[in-house]
Amino acid sequence: MTLHIEQFPCLSDNFGVLLHDSASNRTLSIDAPEADAIEKVLKAKGWTLTDIWITHHHADHVQGVAGLRALYPAVKITLPKAESARISAVIGHFDAEVSEGDFVKFGETEARVLETPGHTAGHVVYVFDEENLLFAGDTLFAGGCGRVLETPLPVMWNSLSKLSSLPGEVQVYCGHEYTLANLRFGLSIEPGNVLIQQRLAEVEALRAAGKATLPTTIGLEQATNVFLRADEPAIQSALNMAGADPASVFAEMRERKNKA
Numbered sequence: 189m190t191l192h193i194e195q196f197p198c199l200s201d202n203f204g205v206l207l208h209d210s211a212s213n214r215t216l217s218i219d220a221p222e223a224d225a226i227e228k229v230l231k232a233k234g235w236t237l238t239d240i241w242i243t244h245h246h247a248d249h250v251q252g253v254a255g256l257r258a259l260y261p262a263v264k265i266t267l268p269k270a271e272s273a274r275i276s277a278v279i280g281h282f283d284a285e286v287s288e289g290d291f292v293k294f295g296e297t298e299a300r301v302l303e304t305p306g307h308t309a310g311h312v313v314y315v316f317d318e319e320n321l322l323f324a325g326d327t328l329f330a331g332g333c334g335r336v337l338e339t340p341l342p343v344m345w346n347s348l349s350k351l352s353s354l355p356g357e358v359q360v361y362c363g364h365e366y367t368l369a370n371l372r373f374g375l376s377i378e379p380g381n382v383l384i385q386q387r388l389a390e391v392e393a394l395r396a397a398g399k400a401t402l403p404t405t406i407g408l409e410q411a412t413n414v415f416l417r418a419d420e421p422a423i424q425s426a427l428n429m430a431g432a433d434p435a436s437v438f439a440e441m442r443e444r445k446n447k448a
């Protein structure tokens with residue numbers, strides 16, 4: 189099967205992502221930040237929206253559902269089980285709820301659901317193992333990670349470690365364009381990391397040209413995302429935390445980023 193993927197900006201710094209499977213003629217939106225922006229791309233491509241998979245309950249990921257359902261009444265909505273009551277209070281009817289280890293079909297392929305609590309307590313991500321694709325919502329960003337709003341900080345470290353253990357070639361789509369600020373922060377933590385220096389220069393050029401810096405890959409994140417590197421001796425010494433538990437090193441970095 190051939191998957192076509194369209195990524196486009198929504199709202200101020202969100203991404204919309206549409207997947208289209210030409211064999212089954214199905215089209216999937218990962219989250220629904222903005223109905224108008226998503227409809228514009230669907231129209232331009234000549235695609236009919238058939239599925240929406242939600243990663244977490246935040247308004248900038250679910251507020252487009254109602255508008256899209258008005259245009260595509262048959263669209264099937266899949267929600268994270270731990271947040272389905274909260275989300276359906278906003279969007280109404282839904283079709284399926286998923287949790288850790290579930291598989292969701294899309295045309296001839298399927299995605300595996302991983303629970304990644306931290307940014308929200310019931311956040312899920314979708315992994316297409318065959319196609320090497322990860323839709324990470326607001327858990328993992330290019331060069332960074334989501335704010336930890338609903339769990340203790342070490343829970344987010346566990347969630348990020350799950351994603352970091354996926355194959356390096358997996359392409360990662362995220363909910364927001366935050367790469368520039370993330371890499372600047374990363375370099376302040378790990379100034380000797382040549383790969384962060386190089387990536388920051390590339391990202392500055394992309395942003396200056398008004399271009400997106402995503403998707404990224406798990407391999408690039410392992411090398412340049414300090415939030416996945418809390419077990420690195422260079423980072424631990426820079427924070428005066430040599431030999432510390434990586435979860436506490438992660439927590440220290442996340443707290444510093446919150447104040448940055």
Ligand SMILES: [Zn+2]
Nearest residue numbers: 244246307326
């Ligand atoms: Zn969010």
